Amino acid sequence: xxxxxxxxxxxxxxxxxxxxxxxxxxxxxxxxxxxxxxxxxxxxxxxxxxxxxxxxxxxxxxxxxxxxxxxxxxxxxxxxxxxxxxxxxxxxxxxxxxxxxxxxxxxxxxxxxxxxxxxxxxxxxxxxxxxxxxxxxxxxxxxxxxxxxxxxxxxxxxxxxxxxxxxxxxxxxxxxxxxxxxxxxxxxxxxxxxxxxxxxxxxxxxxxxxxxxxxxxxxxxxxxxxxxxxxxxxxxxxxxxxxxxxxxxxxxxxxxxxxxxxxxxxxxxxxxxxxxxxxxxxxxxxxxxxxxxxxxxxxxxxxxxxxxxxxxxxxxxxxxxxxxxxxxxxxxxxxxxxxxxxxxxxxxxxxxxxxxxxxxxxxxxxxxxxxxxxxxxxxxxxxxxxxxxxxxxxxxxxxxxxxxxxxxxxxxxxxxxxxxxxxxxxxxxxxxxxxxxxxxxxxxxxxxxxxxxxxxxxxxxxxxxxxxxxxxxxxxxxxxxxxxxxxxxxxxxxxxxxxxxxxxxxxxxxxxxxxxxxxxxxxxxxxxxxxxxxxxxxxxxxxxxxxxxxxxxxxxxxxxxxxxxxxxxxxxxxxxxxxxxxxxxxxxxxxxxxxxxxxxxxxxxxxxxxxxxxxxx
Numbered sequence: 178x179x180x181x182x183x184x185x186x187x188x189x190x191x192x193x194x195x196x197x198x199x200x201x202x203x204x205x206x207x208x209x210x211x212x213x214x215x216x217x218x219x220x221x222x223x224x225x226x227x228x229x230x231x232x233x234x235x236x237x238x239x240x241x242x243x244x245x246x247x248x249x250x251x252x253x254x255x256x257x258x259x260x261x262x263x264x265x266x267x268x269x270x271x272x273x274x275x276x277x278x279x280x281x282x283x284x285x286x287x288x289x290x291x292x293x294x295x296x297x298x299x300x301x302x303x304x305x306x307x308x309x310x311x312x313x314x315x316x317x318x319x320x321x322x323x324x325x326x327x328x329x330x331x332x333x334x335x336x337x338x339x340x341x342x343x344x345x346x347x348x349x350x351x352x353x354x355x356x357x358x359x360x361x362x363x364x365x366x367x368x369x370x371x372x373x374x375x376x377x378x379x380x381x382x383x384x385x386x387x388x389x390x391x392x393x394x395x396x397x398x399x400x401x402x403x404x405x406x407x408x409x410x411x412x413x414x415x416x417x418x419x420x421x422x423x424x425x426x427x428x429x430x431x432x433x434x435x436x437x438x439x440x441x442x443x444x445x446x447x448x449x450x451x452x453x454x455x456x457x458x459x460x461x462x463x464x465x466x467x468x469x470x471x472x473x474x475x476x477x478x479x480x481x482x483x484x485x486x487x488x489x490x491x492x493x494x495x496x497x498x499x500x501x502x503x504x505x506x507x508x509x510x511x512x513x514x515x516x517x518x519x520x521x522x523x524x525x526x527x528x529x530x531x532x533x534x535x536x537x538x539x540x541x542x543x544x545x546x547x548x549x550x551x552x553x554x555x556x557x558x559x560x561x562x563x564x565x566x567x568x569x570x571x572x573x574x575x576x577x578x579x580x581x582x583x584x585x586x587x588x589x590x591x592x593x594x595x596x597x598x599x600x601x602x603x604x605x606x607x608x609x610x611x612x613x614x615x616x617x618x619x620x621x622x623x624x625x626x627x628x629x630x631x632x633x634x635x636x637x638x639x640x641x642x643x644x645x646x647x648x649x650x651x652x653x654x655x656x657x658x659x660x661x662x663x664x665x666x667x668x669x670x671x672x673x674x675x676x677x678x679x680x681x682x683x684x685x686x687x688x689x690x691x692x693x694x695x696x697x698x699x700x701x702x703x704x705x706x707x708x709x710x711x712x713x714x715x716x717x718x719x720x721x722x723x724x725x726x727x728x729x730x731x732x733x734x735x736x737x738x739x740x741x742x743x744x745x746x747x748x749x750x751x752x753x754x755x756x757x758x759x760x761x762x763x764x765x766x767x768x769x770x771x772x773x774x775x776x777x778x779x780x781x782x783x784x785x786x787x788x789x790x791x792x793x794x
Contacts, residue, residue, distance in 0.1 A: 281487045283429045286476050286500045286594055291421045292403075293447045294468070296460045301451050302332040306402035308369040308445070309333065310391045311341070315352035315377045324352055329407050333370070337362065341370060352376070354383065355390045355772075367404075371395070384412040385706045388419025389773040396424055396443055396775070403445040409452055413460055415706065417467035418474075418785075420448065422773040425475050427482050469598035470788055474781035476500075477584075477591030481765060481779025485561035485580040490528070490612040493560060493583065494536040497590055497610070501540050504597035506608075511537035516653075521611075523632040524653035527646045528613030530565065530623035535613035537657065538586075540593050541605065548605035552791055553663035555654045556589030557582070557647045557670035558612030565615050565624055565643025581779065582647070584765030585670040586610040591784035592791070601792045607661045611654040615646045629727045632749065633657065637727040645732040647672050648742055652749040659751055665694060667790070668746060669759040669783055675738030676712075677763035684708040685783060686760040688743035694755040698790060705785035706773070709759070712740065719744045759783055 301309065311330045316322075324345060326334060334341040344350070344360045354376030361369055371394045375382045395403055408416050424444045431440045450460060480488060480496070494510045501508035516525055516537050528535035538558070559582040563569060569576035593608045617623070624630075628640045630649070633656040638649065647670050658666055676686040687709045689695035695711055702709040718740050721733030729748065733741035743758045750756040764782040767774045774780050 281483075281492055284480060284483050284488055284492060284496050286472075286496070286503060286590075288472050288503070288594075288598070289468075290472055290475060291424050292445045294417060294420075294464050295447070295449055296455050296457055296464075297404075297449045297451055298455065298457075299451060300332065301329045301404070301406035302336045304404045304406075304449070304451050305366040306404050306449065307367065308371060308395065308398065308401065308403045309367050310371045310373060310395075310403060310405045312373050312375050312387055312407045313345075313350075313352040314375050314379055314382075315354070317377055317379075324350075327407065333406070337365065337370070341372075345372070350374070355386050357390050357394050359394050368401075382412070383706065384408075384415035385419035385422075385773050388416040388421075389423035389775070390419075392420050392423025392444075392775065395420075395445055396426070398445050399441075399443060400446045403448045404451045405448065406451045408450050409454060413450065413463040414467045414470075417450075417464055418471045419773050421468065421471035422474060423775050425478070425775060427479055427776070427778060429479070429482075430484070466599060470595045470785055472598075473591040473593075473595030473788065474784045475591075476594050477587040477781035477784050478779040480587035480590065481581050481584050481781075483580070485614075488560050488580065488583065489533050490531075490536050490558070490560055490614065491534060493558060493586065493610070493612050494538050497538045497540060497593075500590060500594055500597075504594060506593060506597050507541040507543065509539040509541075511539070519657070520631070520633045520635075521653040521657070522630045523636075523638060523649045524611045524613070526622070526624045526628065526630040526640070527559075527565075527615055527649050530616040530618040530620055531614035532616075532618070532620075533614055535611070537654070538608075538610040538612060539657070539661075540590075540608040541661075542593065542596055542608075543605050544600065544602050546602065548603050550604040550665070550794070551607070551661070551663045552604060553607045553609065553658040553661065553666035554589050554592060554787055555609045555651060555658050555666060555668040556586035557584075557651055557668075557672065558586035558610040559583055559647055559650070560612060560614055562615045562644070562646065563617055565617060565646060566626055567642050567644040568617065569644065578766065581766045582671050583612065584761055584779065584782070585647075585668070585672075585759075586612060587779065588669050588761070588765075588781065588783045588787065591781055592787035595784060595788040596791050599788070599792050604791055604794070606791055607658055607663055609654050609658040611650040611657075613650065615643070634749065636729070636748065639724040639727040639730045641730045642732045645742070648745050649731060651746055655746065655749045655756075659754055663754070665755045666750070667698070667757045667759060667787065669761060669787070671762045671765050672758075672760045673739040673742050673762055675740075675742075676760040679712075679739060680710055680763060682763040682766075682768070684710050685764045686739055687711045687757055688714050688740070688747075688760075689755075689757040690714065690747060690750065690752075691755040691757075694757055697794075698757055698759075698786065701789035701793065702786040704793070705789045707783060707786045708764075709786070712743070714743060714747065715740055716744070 313324055348358055350358050350372060352374035354374055356374040358372045359369055371391060373387050373391050375387055428440050498508045513525060513535055562579040562582040589608050589610055596606055624643050626643055630638050633653045651668050655668060680686055699709055718737050721741055722729045722745060724730045739760055746758050761782050765780060767780050768777055770776055
């Protein structure tokens, strides 16, 4: 049987003069040469079964101007004149090579990060490790005098002959929220004491911040043990999350010019939660929950930090498959041909200019015993956004930062990692990512301003700005996700600069068609220690998205851009689906350390909120 080469710019499928080898498909002429391709992965962009290019040294009858003579697949004797398109075919080869590239091991999910964490029933005063962390409450408003050390800290102070109280007074440590001080000891059982301020409100302590603040003093350690005193009950999970997140240091891409000592992992070897009243079983469960969530956040951070030549659409898809294999999720990766069969013209149009193939990632978490709830999480996955022909140019364009434009997909995969380890009951979760690059080229089908494209549900979209591409990918991803039977869906994206202008870099925007769903998301964000602000879905603003030629445009007027972006997405959500859109354009990246974020870079924002939404219902 003859192998077939099909390409949508050829006038009929072409086959060339002789039978190919058993596992090869014939491509076409490239610079007038036969090209045989051993086929492995399906080359989604042009329908070629291919793995890599190999010239067999034969000749195709080529008439110039891109014309060549071959045979129809129906009969090896029936000749067919078609276009050879050497540039296009070489691009198909590059697609195949990219698809065959193994994922970079630096972007794969890794669990069990950081120090070993356990509990001990030893009192703080009797503990004999290296560094003891003590948490102190600030004075309430209007109260003056020495800080109240509390029973546990006072016991340690007596053991250290009053050194802690003396240090507090000498350093004028006021226990303001997030502040820390460290003191060294010689000739004692412990070597160092770290004081962490909890702020004035005893009923509203931010324990994640307290853990992350302690980590700023512990990161310089090269091994050794740490004890955390005065931690109990509901504070255990957030303080451990904060510790792990605060200790995280991304050194993956340091090279030969960085000394080995600076690349080596830092921090303590072990951390013990100290307290005679701690229940070992309950505490161990809270520690495992904290590890699961923190590892998910760190996975998201590192995906965002990864360079765009490493975190490519094929590599992101491979990392998602690897995550699924590790944690027992179901993975389905759709290539471009499969997406085209489903009618995803909106998503595929964005990636046409890239020489890297687009991928649709679908991971599924299915609990034991079935599920009465089905939730969808859809993440924007632009691994690099040049802006397309509406190119990001000039000061403030942030083009050098556009590796972060897959922050939504990173949060989605981070939440998938956490949820898979927490194993919530009675809820099935579908994680969907449409990943591609937004580039510029002369490739056939490359997106141009003025193009009209068709989404999966038949909606036609006039593209008046190629730099508003994220919503085009999310439209088809949302439609695909709803096809899996979900009743609730959240999309998360670094979508608009307008949201950054409105809410800054510390608060994510939320739009929702359901008051109940929005309320649950707000509650989840508060439990998770992340900030959300609900924004309006003003129906009258959709007037700005109306097109003279298609069903709608992809951008509206300058003002209210974050709202019109949400309104655009809402058109691809069924009325019976509870939906929320999270815009993390301002929060996906930190320019400097703050809170639980120990360094500039990806934040993993909304991993904790999405996880809390799913796990706690």
